Amino acid sequence: MSETKMIAPAVENVPWQERPEGLKGAPIWRYRDNPIIGRNPIENVARIFNSAVMPYEGKFIGVFRGEQTNGVPYIYLGHSEDGIRWTFDEEKIPFEDEEGRPFMPPYAYDPRLVKVEDTYYIIWCQDFYGASIGMAKTTDFKKFIRLENPFIPYNRNAVLFPRKINGNFALLSRPSDSGHTPFGDIFLSESPDLVYWGKHRHVMGKGSEWWESVKIGGGAAPIETSEGWLMFYHGVSSTCNGFVYSIGGAILDLKQPSIVRYRCENFLLTPEEWYEERGFVSNVIFPCATIHDPESGKIALYYGAADSYVGLAFTKFDEIMAYIKEHSVLTKSDTEPGRR
Numbered sequence: 001m002s003e004t005k006m007i008a009p010a011v012e013n014v015p016w017q018e019r020p021e022g023l024k025g026a027p028i029w030r031y032r033d034n035p036i037i038g039r040n041p042i043e044n045v046a047r048i049f050n051s052a053v054m055p056y057e058g059k060f061i062g063v064f065r066g067e068q069t070n071g072v073p074y075i076y077l078g079h080s081e082d083g084i085r086w087t088f089d090e091e092k093i094p095f096e097d098e099e100g101r102p103f104m105p106p107y108a109y110d111p112r113l114v115k116v117e118d119t120y121y122i123i124w125c126q127d128f129y130g131a132s133i134g135m136a137k138t139t140d141f142k143k144f145i146r147l148e149n150p151f152i153p154y155n156r157n158a159v160l161f162p163r164k165i166n167g168n169f170a171l172l173s174r175p176s177d178s179g180h181t182p183f184g185d186i187f188l189s190e191s192p193d194l195v196y197w198g199k200h201r202h203v204m205g206k207g208s209e210w211w212e213s214v215k216i217g218g219g220a221a222p223i224e225t226s227e228g229w230l231m232f233y234h235g236v237s238s239t240c241n242g243f244v245y246s247i248g249g250a251i252l253d254l255k256q257p258s259i260v261r262y263r264c265e266n267f268l269l270t271p272e273e274w275y276e277e278r279g280f281v282s283n284v285i286f287p288c289a290t291i292h293d294p295e296s297g298k299i300a301l302y303y304g305a306a307d308s309y310v311g312l313a314f315t316k317f318d319e320i321m322a323y324i325k326e327h328s329v330l331t332k333s334d335t336e337p338g339r340r
């Protein structure tokens with residue numbers, strides 16, 4: 001066993017399948033019966049993808065991007081006994097504002113779900129005179145209180161760290177434009193109260209390797225380890241048939257996460273299966289959450305596939321850390337604190 005430790009609450013029932021024989025490349029493998037969520041999962045929702053899940057009261061809970069039959073995405077709550085078979089509420093999440101009035105953004109997509117101290121936070125992309133980050137909190141998954149938007153437009157792909165760092169909440173985000181952004185780096189912002197955000201830092205830019213040469217964006221909430229924050233993110237390359245989204249891995253400095261300690265030059269997973277290569281937007285895999293256990297080292301990674309399905313993949317903590325470190329290539333901007 002390596003000396004590196006995962007620092008997280010124990011989750012004994014992480015969804016799991018053993019590594020298949022003959023696996024090549026990065027030590028990460030797909031669930032054999034993927035996709036775990038197929039088309040038309042509930043009335044008026046054509047596709048669920050790019051969604052985030054968490055352990056909750058011995059079972060699992062999640063926030064799901066449901067593309068309604070009118071094409072507009074919104075966020076739905078889902079429940080699961082085993083993290084694999086999910087049932088969904090038929091109604092959209094009923095957010096309210098801090099004064100108790102109902103709040104329903106015109107659209108909401110790519111939700112993440114992160115527990116910080118005793119509160120669960122949902123972070124997503126919504127309209128704020130352009131695409132921007134929305135945020136809400138809940139303690140019981142019944143009452144959802146929408147918070148101030150952290151940033152002005154345009155920004156997508158935000159995810160909180162699962163604990164405060166140096167006394168502040170820490171949020172990764174990807175400034176963008178209002179379209180299918182052909183650029184994008186990951187930034188870090190801090191807040192003492194989730195209202196005022198600052199101390200913005202550049203974390204990492206698009207990669208020098210071709211699979212992430214157009215843009216990158218945050219994915220699952222970073223996992224704390226004794227060697228830094230393990231981050232699964234997405235990287236995009238451009239082809240004559242459009243963008244291809246793959247999953248990458250990096251390890252950020254524990255105390256100053258705007259410094260990248262290790263960044264894997266190879267993708268960890270790239271579209272290969274029918275449900276990743278064929279769909280509403282083909283050749284997209286988009287990580288949004290992990291369920292992980294420090295005792296067993298099991299990590300289950302949830303990702304959207306082809307903007308149509310949810311896929312599940314597995315890896316072992318020691319193996320993925322070793323692979324990222326062994327194949328790490330850092331650029332100058334990775335190793336800077338990211339303040340100019």
Ligand code: BMA
Nearest residue numbers: 050109110180281284286307
């Ligand atoms: C990005 C986001 C994601 C989506 C991806 C591929 O810009 O909108 O929700 O999965 O494009 O279409």
